[in-house]
Amino acid sequence: MTIVIAAGGTGGHLYPAVALAREFLRRDPSTSILFVGTVRGVESRVLAHEGFELALITAKPVMGKGLLDVIRGVLSVPVGIWQALDILKRRRADLVIGVGGYTSPSMLVAAALKGIARVILEPNAHPGMANKVVAPFAQKIFLAFESAGPSFDRRKIRVVGTPIRQEFFVQATDTASTKQDGPHVLIFGGSQGAMAINSAVLEGIPLLSQRLPGLTITHQTGEGDFARVSDAYRRFGIRTKVVPFLYDLPAVLRTADLVVARAGAMTIAELTACGKAAILIPLPTAIYDHQMKNARTMEAAGGAIVLQQADLTGVKLSEMIAAVLTDPQRLEKMQRKSLEMRRIDAGEVIVGECYALMGVTHDINQSTGATGG
Incomplete structure (x- = not known):
């Protein structure tokens, strides 16, 4: 099974994704995890330290930027989607997870185009623009705070807290x-x-x-x-x-x-x-x-x-x-x-629901599922 996680830019986007990756590996050590990020964020040094593979795509910020940067950001989207489609094809991804930031929209749109299971995680009390824009393409939306709920389709959301590394x-x-x-x-x-x-x-x-x-x-x-x-x-x-x-x-x-x-x-x-x-x-x-x-x-x-x-x-x-x-x-x-205030089961809940979304039968000794093309 291959999981692709679009997360980066800041530790706030990256570390919940690391926690999810580790929970997938705890459940099934044979799982392949690929992170997708950009050259702009902290992901290169953090993921190297955490022992995860990172692929880079073209994606630029838009919110809070001047007109020229907004134009550049919009023009980078088709390039990012094309790169995302190539990654998903080569890696035969089974699931794409978006955690906000620059790379999530391209990866979620590409996953939708290929019919790959896709979810997003919104860790903030007020959702970021990336997750709100890409939400129609997601099949499930996991929230850390109930206050983020009105920004999304209620039929898709579940409030679970933020995935935390077990340490x-x-x-x-x-x-x-x-x-x-x-x-x-x-x-x-x-x-x-x-x-x-x-x-x-x-x-x-x-x-x-x-x-x-x-x-x-x-x-x-x-x-x-x-x-x-x-x-x-x-x-x-x-x-x-x-x-x-x-x-x-x-x-x-x-x-x-x-x-x-x-x-x-x-x-x-x-x-x-x-x-x-x-x-x-x-x-x-x-x-x-x-x-x-x-x-x-x-x-x-x-x-x-x-x-x-x-x-x-x-x-x-x-x-x-x-x-x-x-x-x-x-x-x-x-x-x-x-x-x-702490929530200790967010990672377990999200991973369990992701298995269900993929139609995967999983227990402590077995993990099987169809591989996306």
Whole structure:
């Protein structure tokens, strides 16, 4: 069986797809998995680290772009569909999964043209344009949030949560061996980092050092801001681990008492999988303001505090971090409320429904199904 997954651009699109791929392989190790992406996103380095094959097609962003870029994006669609058709033919795909981003429309349209089973996963509280455009071509639509439902045909949708890599669930139950002597904060600006968050953290470090003398920090900066942030921490003398990208986020989350992060859907899912309290700073330029909607959902449940970037300063962020970490009862309550939000079976549910869609009979010892042409 061959599964083709169109996902990339950001970790928020890619990591749910990685979780699904691993669930397919857990159910049937003989399954062939191919990811399809572009040269623009994080998929090349992430998928190489995860051990998955990646094919590239032509696809360009349209939303939030100028007229020239929109024209280029529209003109790239026929090229991408032609490339997608070639991939599906050569790989004899049985199923195509779209997880949003630039490549999903081309792959889903190509799958529909070839009569191959096709589904989409929408991880955000407010759907992206790619998934809304391609939804008529999908046979099933899996949602992480109920609030995304009105954008799609109700007959196709199922709200299942976001697929999470199993490492998050395993490590969430074993924290004693890695607990720090003092409070530990993870600063995580998404797969590409967040310069605004980086700057505010550095501005507030002197205040945090006074309020929380035993504080340690793990800080993902993004590639472009790594040198600046690393140099600043060295001058402050704070115990930190500074990295441009976190490949093993489950292990890092295991040590965190509090997380300062953007509010992508994948970030919310991973935080709640581990039961982590968070200060969420939604990306203000996110299309449809979907990060704010994600963040407010977690805040309403009691697991997070939302700080808008317009209000972000070093002093404000430091005061919020200190207020949570110096109040053990508040921290424990936020962690408990975060854990109550988690969905642990999304990957299993999606894979099971995909088998049914393909007409596959599958049990622990057998997986059989027709191969698409």
